[in-house]
Amino acid sequence: MKPADFDYVSNLVRERSGLILSDDKSYLVESRLAPIVRKEGYVSIEDLVGSMRQRRDQKLIDLVVDAMTTNETFFFRDKTPFDIFEQTIVPDLVSRKRGGIIKIWCAAASTGQEPYSLAMLGEALTPKLGGCKLEIIGTDISERCLEKAKSGVYTQFEVQRGLPVQMLLKHFKKEGESWKIDELLRSSIRYRTMNLLDDFRSLGRFDVIFCRNVLIYFDVATKKAVLERMAQQVEGPGYLLLGAAETVLGVTESFKPIAGSRGLYVQDPNKIGTRTAA
Incomplete structure (x- = not known):
């Protein structure tokens, strides 16, 4: 993932959710964006990010922010x-x-x-x-x-x-x-x-x-x-x-x-x- 694309996604996620993605989380961003790339019919993560930059599609932005948030939970977690x-x-x-x-x-x-x-x-x-x-x-x-x-x-x-x-x-x-x-x-x-x-x-x-x-x-x-x-x-x-x-x-x-x-x-x-x- 290109550094400029990572910076764009991390800044967007921070702005929308408050979540901080440190520079060493590039692998995490790639793994979570890959399913969106496939589902939405993009060629690559670079293609996806390029589309986000140009169109500012709210639905797509929501999908990306949602993918970046951590949803780990279970019943009676940490009793x-x-x-x-x-x-x-x-x-x-x-x-x-x-x-x-x-x-x-x-x-x-x-x-x-x-x-x-x-x-x-x-x-x-x-x-x-x-x-x-x-x-x-x-x-x-x-x-x-x-x-x-x-x-x-x-x-x-x-x-x-x-x-x-x-x-x-x-x-x-x-x-x-x-x-x-x-x-x-x-x-x-x-x-x-x-x-x-x-x-x-x-x-x-x-x-x-x-x-x-x-x-x-x-x-x-x-x-x-x-x-x-x-x-x-x-x-x-x-x-x-x-x-x-x-x-x-x-x-x-x-x-x-x-x-x-x-x-x-x-x-x-x-x-x-x-x-x-x-």
Whole structure:
């Protein structure tokens, strides 16, 4: 892949999604663009990029940006956040909500395994919810991923990754070679296309935000902007859960860590929007 073509694609992806493609990712770009080249009838990646430069075809640009985003996910991924949700977050919110709605946003929800995991966990926790109900919305930049999430249909390989057998048998039905989640859980989750670079206000406000394993692909300025806009959407004092390799420290003071709970942060209403040196 020519350096100029790589620069064009990486700049486009950064502009549209915030994702940083370092110079050593040329092989990754080539491997992910190759299927688009074949499907769209181009001769080569050079031909594809040339067409993008000339036509600025939005559909083609969306396909390329979608191909570059990382959609790795599985049920109950990195079990710790779900334990924290059950043992720390739920008891606190139940005591404050007193039978109300606990609103959860799964940002970068990909193909839906995270929101469905929370829905299944919520169903199992019903006796402990004190009449509270979970309201879950999953968002992602990829419409392709969200269509799969909405369908609730997963392969044998996908349901074997992190999903306890008891939950599989309770909440899924075998359909040919695939498994489909039951209609009650599927219809309980709303999905919506959302770019993390966009304004979040149309989503409403939340008690808990799961935003795991996506900020690691952003530069500090983008992380800061995303986190501070998320802080504005949290009902204080609300919670933020990040991935194991992510942190708010040195990025923003709008959230502060909770000792002993890896990846868990609470909104600090006195520090929202505070500037922190990068």
